[in-house]
Amino acid sequence: MSRRTVVIGGGSAGTGAAGGVKAVDKANEVTVYTDFEDIAYSPCGIPFVHGKEIDSFQTLFLATKEDYVRVGIDIHYNTTVTSIDVPNHTVEVEGEGTVPWDTLVIATGFKYADPGVPGADLDGLYYVKNIRAAERWDARLDGVKQAVVVEASPLGVEMITALAHRGIETHVVDPNPWALGEQADPDIVAPVEQAWRDMGVHLHFNTRLEAFLGSGTVTGVRTSAGDLPAELVVVATHKRPETTLAKAAGVKIGTTGGIVVGEDLSTSIPGVYAAGDCIEVVQGSTSIPLQGLTGSHAYAQGKVAGSNAGGGSRKYQPVYVPWGMLAATQMVGGVSFGETLAESLGIPHILGVADGISRARYYPGVTKIRVKLLADPATHRLIGAQMVGGEGIKERADFLAMAVRVGITIEDLATMENVYSPAIGALNEPISLAAQNALARLQAK
Amino acid sequence: MAFSRWLRVNSEHYLTVAAQARVARRHGVTGPAAARGAKAFFWLRIFVPVYRLLPWKLRHAVMRSMPGSHRRQWTYPDRPAGPAI
Numbered sequence: 001m002s003r004r005t006v007v008i009g010g011g012s013a014g015t016g017a018a019g020g021v022k023a024v025d026k027a028n029e030v031t032v033y034t035d036f037e038d039i040a041y042s043p044c045g046i047p048f049v050h051g052k053e054i055d056s057f058q059t060l061f062l063a064t065k066e067d068y069v070r071v072g073i074d075i076h077y078n079t080t081v082t083s084i085d086v087p088n089h090t091v092e093v094e095g096e097g098t099v100p101w102d103t104l105v106i107a108t109g110f111k112y113a114d115p116g117v118p119g120a121d122l123d124g125l126y127y128v129k130n131i132r133a134a135e136r137w138d139a140r141l142d143g144v145k146q147a148v149v150v151e152a153s154p155l156g157v158e159m160i161t162a163l164a165h166r167g168i169e170t171h172v173v174d175p176n177p178w179a180l181g182e183q184a185d186p187d188i189v190a191p192v193e194q195a196w197r198d199m200g201v202h203l204h205f206n207t208r209l210e211a212f213l214g215s216g217t218v219t220g221v222r223t224s225a226g227d228l229p230a231e232l233v234v235v236a237t238h239k240r241p242e243t244t245l246a247k248a249a250g251v252k253i254g255t256t257g258g259i260v261v262g263e264d265l266s267t268s269i270p271g272v273y274a275a276g277d278c279i280e281v282v283q284g285s286t287s288i289p290l291q292g293l294t295g296s297h298a299y300a301q302g303k304v305a306g307s308n309a310g311g312g313s314r315k316y317q318p319v320y321v322p323w324g325m326l327a328a329t330q331m332v333g334g335v336s337f338g339e340t341l342a343e344s345l346g347i348p349h350i351l352g353v354a355d356g357i358s359r360a361r362y363y364p365g366v367t368k369i370r371v372k373l374l375a376d377p378a379t380h381r382l383i384g385a386q387m388v389g390g391e392g393i394k395e396r397a398d399f400l401a402m403a404v405r406v407g408i409t410i411e412d413l414a415t416m417e418n419v420y421s422p423a424i425g426a427l428n429e430p431i432s433l434a435a436q437n438a439l440a441r442l443q444a445k
Numbered sequence: 446m447a448f449s450r451w452l453r454v455n456s457e458h459y460l461t462v463a464a465q466a467r468v469a470r471r472h473g474v475t476g477p478a479a480a481r482g483a484k485a486f487f488w489l490r491i492f493v494p495v496y497r498l499l500p501w502k503l504r505h506a507v508m509r510s511m512p513g514s515h516r517r518q519w520t521y522p523d524r525p526a527g528p529a530i
Binding site: 175176177178181182185186187190205206252253254255256257258260261262263279280281282284286287288289315317318339340341343344345346347348406407 | 447449450452453457460461463464465467468469472474475476477478496497499501504505508509511512513514515516517518519520521522524
């Protein structure tokens with residue numbers, strides 16, 4: 001029997017959900033409500049248009065509005081859902097009134113953490129999210145000489161590099177002692193920070209933002225280390241789950257602030273599913289919930305939630321979180337735990353670190369790669385990794401996430417086979433070297 | 446804010462700060478700036494040391510006793526042993 005599903009949110013999770021609903025049964029009706037003018041674009045590409053690596057915002061669009069019409073997905077743009085009525089299975093929609101649903105998918109995404117300082121209503125504060133706004137900001141960047149990026153978070157890292165590429169004098173203000181302070185280790189980000197300095201970026205770590213300065217338009221920031229002039233401030237604070245509608249409807253929220261879901265991505269309310277940055281999912285090694293993953297996680301979750309909302313029976317698995325990005329001239333990445341995160345939780349671990357190379361040392365374009373592995377001391381199973389290098393980080397992060405997931409040990413990695421071909425791989429794989437170093441440390445004890 | 450959320454937000458932050466300090470010392474780099482005030486004193490001087498004294502199994506059990514997605518059903522697939530063919 002076909003169903004009518006309403007999807008709240010048109011980001012990665014929302015579009016994935018809409019497709020999931022239709023994939024189960026073409027006769028299913030699905031309506032997506034989005035606050036924005038567009039859908040089906042990659043917001044992750046926005047920093048690279050700002051940095052001129054990509055020449056236009058148009059290339060970030062993955063599908064047209066007509067594509068969705070053709071497959072029977074009804075999308076309402078610039079339309080806000082104001083409330084969810086669970087007992088009556090309806091939503092209230094601005095300008096449209098009461099809309100019924102058989103099943104609902106909440107894909108309301110995230111909001112940036114409020115910096116909590118005076119001046120937050122000044123013009124010139126850029127929160128990167130929406131592609132049309134990004135186009136307007138991009139034009140504005142042409143006239144900017146000095147900018148501040150608040151926090152070297154994952155988005156902040158990309159925007160710092162983008163602004164530096166444009167020749168803008170860029171200052172980074174971050175209360176952490178190093179870049180990506182909540183997820184990366186200092187030895188992993190050190191090459192990134194040096195590369196930024198070489199690009200002329202000014203790094204102010206252990207520095208708190210105290211106010212945005214200006215009258216009407218921002219002219220600078222006040223920090224715990226003094227004032228910095230700025231014609232534009234990129235606010236890249238932590239992404240918090242947007243759960244206002246869900247909370248008001250009585251949906252259970254977890255310790256991360258994200259919506260509590262099961263493996264079928266159902267919420268605490270029957271017939272209501274959720275996906276994306278607004279939910280918390282389970283980390284596979286520890287069974288601890290976490291929130292705020294990547295676009296690929298959001299899209300996959302959307303597919304599962306939408307499929308189940310449409311009558312299917314799919315499951316989403318616990319996550320191991322491979323991550324990676326381009327930061328200055330380096331690639332950084334990892335899986336689950338790094339040294340700092342494992343230390344903070346107090347997870348027992350053994351470490352193995354190695355500095356290797358990405359290709360044969362004599363082949364042009366060869367770059368350094370540092371690999372750090374963490375393993376459980378009792379079982380020697382891999383539990384995490386962090387890496388930095390000029391290339392090859394994403395592939396290694398993907399591989400190591402799968403390694404953690406299936407229970408591969410450091411012995412397995414120490415004796416792994418690897419591709420050796422001078423143009424694409426070195427004789428000694430850095431992952432294997434790191435695992436061998438971990439074993440050597442164990443044997444030396 | 447629910448107690449469990451309040452606990453997670455604060456413990457996560459201050460455990461991270463304490464870990465950054467230890468890891469920074471190990472790597473010979475600058476660690477986090479000194480945190481001041483009664484709140485920081487409680488979390489860094491009382492909570493963190495007590496937390497670190499507890500065995501991992503106990504800490505883990507407390508974390509898993511909190512409300513959240515992990516209390517719902519999540520399946521870990523079986524992995525067949527032996528060669529594929």
